Amino acid sequence: MIGLDALGVVSGLLPAAVAVHHALHRETRDWWRSAAFWALFAASLIAGPWLPDVANGMIVLAMVALATAGLRPAPVRTTSAAERAATAKRLGSRLFLPALCIPAVTLAGTLLLPDGKVAGVALIDPKQVTLVSLAAGAIVALGLAIRLTAAPRSAPAAEARRLTDAIGWAMILPQMLAALGGIFAAANVGQWIAMGATTIMPLDIPFAAVLAYCLGMALFTIVMGNAFAAFPIMTAGIGLPFLIHHFGGNPAPVAALGMLSGFCGTLMTPMAANFNIVPVAALELRDRHAVIRAQIPTALILLGVNIAIMALSVLPGTPR
Amino acid sequence: MLVLSGIVIIVIGFALGINPLLVVTIAAFASALAAGHGPIEVIGMIGKAFVDGRFLAVAWLALPTIGLLERAGLRDHARGLVQRLRGATTGRVLLGYLALRQLTAALGLTSLGGHVQMVRPIVAPMAEGAAERGDPTALDPETRDTIRANAAAVDNIGLFFGEDVFIAIGSILLIRAVLEQNGIIVAPLHVAVWAIPTAIAAFLVHGTRLLLFDRRLKARRQ
Numbered sequence: 001m002i003g004l005d006a007l008g009v010v011s012g013l014l015p016a017a018v019a020v021h022h023a024l025h026r027e028t029r030d031w032w033r034s035a036a037f038w039a040l041f042a043a044s045l046i047a048g049p050w051l052p053d054v055a056n057g058m059i060v061l062a063m064v065a066l067a068t069a070g071l072r073p074a075p076v077r078t079t080s081a082a083e084r085a086a087t088a089k090r091l092g093s094r095l096f097l098p099a100l101c102i103p104a105v106t107l108a109g110t111l112l113l114p115d116g117k118v119a120g121v122a123l124i125d126p127k128q129v130t131l132v133s134l135a136a137g138a139i140v141a142l143g144l145a146i147r148l149t150a151a152p153r154s155a156p157a158a159e160a161r162r163l164t165d166a167i168g169w170a171m172i173l174p175q176m177l178a179a180l181g182g183i184f185a186a187a188n189v190g191q192w193i194a195m196g197a198t199t200i201m202p203l204d205i206p207f208a209a210v211l212a213y214c215l216g217m218a219l220f221t222i223v224m225g226n227a228f229a230a231f232p233i234m235t236a237g238i239g240l241p242f243l244i245h246h247f248g249g250n251p252a253p254v255a256a257l258g259m260l261s262g263f264c265g266t267l268m269t270p271m272a273a274n275f276n277i278v279p280v281a282a283l284e285l286r287d288r289h290a291v292i293r294a295q296i297p298t299a300l301i302l303l304g305v306n307i308a309i310m311a312l313s314v315l316p317g318t319p320r
Numbered sequence: 321m322l323v324l325s326g327i328v329i330i331v332i333g334f335a336l337g338i339n340p341l342l343v344v345t346i347a348a349f350a351s352a353l354a355a356g357h358g359p360i361e362v363i364g365m366i367g368k369a370f371v372d373g374r375f376l377a378v379a380w381l382a383l384p385t386i387g388l389l390e391r392a393g394l395r396d397h398a399r400g401l402v403q404r405l406r407g408a409t410t411g412r413v414l415l416g417y418l419a420l421r422q423l424t425a426a427l428g429l430t431s432l433g434g435h436v437q438m439v440r441p442i443v444a445p446m447a448e449g450a451a452e453r454g455d456p457t458a459l460d461p462e463t464r465d466t467i468r469a470n471a472a473a474v475d476n477i478g479l480f481f482g483e484d485v486f487i488a489i490g491s492i493l494l495i496r497a498v499l500e501q502n503g504i505i506v507a508p509l510h511v512a513v514w515a516i517p518t519a520i521a522a523f524l525v526h527g528t529r530l531l532l533f534d535r536r537l538k539a540r541r542q
Contacts, residue, residue: 008377044370149388151388189324283468309517
């Protein structure tokens with residue numbers, strides 16, 4: 001059955017190709033750092049599930065060391081502006097097709113194979129249908145892009161490396177932060193924060209309890225980088241005992257708006273690397289917090305909106 | 321109390337601009353050691369959690385395709401397409417993408433977007449193209465970066481405040497599961513309905529900010 005292990009192997013082919021490309025095109029003295037970094041990432045994705053935990057940990061530490069020392073890749077030769085203008089003129093909006101093929105195949109797979117069965121055979125792990133469809137979409141799109149642009153044989157690996165180098169170590173940051181979140185959870189960091197919020201705020205006043213829950217969700221998410229990690233702990237600490245049981249708040253709006261307050265936190269934290277740091281790398285911005293800066297005003301206003309809506313739905317006299 | 325040292329390290333490390341991978345690693349060690357785990361055990365914990373998160377790497381498989389399309393001039397085409405539209409401004413282009421992203425996410429189509437697949441090759445070049453109006457020297461690097469950052473922000477805001485309106489999304493399922501553990505049964509639709517007011521507010525607030533952004537860009541040009 002195609003599941004997470006198979007997905008890891010397919011995903012590992014990309015950094016593996018990038019590592020080989022670095023090893024074959026040694027243009028700077030530091031080529032080995034990039035080659036080693038991407039080879040380690042590939043090894044972790046492909047072989048990780050079969051290696052002992054400590055070996056996987058050592059791979060991660062080696063990648064962190066290489067990234068801290070600096071990868072310093074050589075730039076990859078690509079087309080000139082004039083060449084691009086010419087092909088863009090010739091191909092026109094057909095260039096959008098392979099890019100749109102990725103979400104199209106992802107959607108089709110998710111909608112058509114909800115239980116992962118193809119012709120009655122359990123082919124795909126039902127929990128991974130969307131990710132498997134995404135990987136399939138990426139492969140189909142690559143084939144389309146190669147045919148459409150009549151790319152030379154060397155181009156796919158070179159272009160993959162150009163973008164991979166541009167994003168650089170930020171590519172493994174989401175996985176690192178997920179690991180940190182797991183360790184914070186194992187060390188009970190969450191309970192400490194929930195305890196802090198309950199001791200500081202006068203939770204017997206309805207509005208203060210609403211404030212503590214929403215701000216707690218946002219703050220906790222800023223720390224953990226993930227509203228999903230904050231939600232169970234803040235809801236068990238404040239949402240359920242105070243807002244729902246004590247004040248009789250309607251559970252649906254309390255929980256929904258609590259989660260949305262967490263999303264406001266996600267918009268304001270570098271810990272949510274996938275959303276806030278990866279685009280900085282992907283768009284080659286110089287200020288690491290540029291995306292967060294663009295989001296903070298909206299996030300703060302919406303946090304206020306969430307607090308107001310929740311207060312209105314919890315205060316006595318509102319329809320249940 | 322010492323388990324919180326990880327958070328302090330994160331805050332200081334990020335503020336000082338130290339490589340985030342290093343900061344995160346040190347923070348993980350600090351909190352885990354404070355919680356009584358041995359150093360070798362911590363290395364194993366990091367390794368296991370990193371491998372468990374490998375599904376996050378699947379999205380990178382789009383890179384070769386995007387690279388090839390950029391090589392063939394996708395960004396240039398996206399930029400040119402917008403410049404042929406009269407009345408297209410950076411703010412309006414981004415407002416259109418915000419609406420599209422929010423609506424599709426609300427229908428559960430969250431994969432229609434993303435920083436690598438959509439923002440870098442298509443949305444950001446369109447937003448830049450609308451600002452430069454055929455004169456690539458019209459934008460200083462600062463302005464170009466701000467436009468790109470705003471394009472990325474629109475993708476996030478549209479996704480976050482759209483997806484919760486869809487009943488089968490992860491966050492709604494988590495809400496249901498947490499409440500159910502505590503003996504409260506809620507219908508997914510009931511929870512999703514309460515995401516609608518915030519979704520509308522998000523569109524109005526961020527949409528207004530995008531139109532104000534247009535004014536700032538105009539003022540900067542003069």
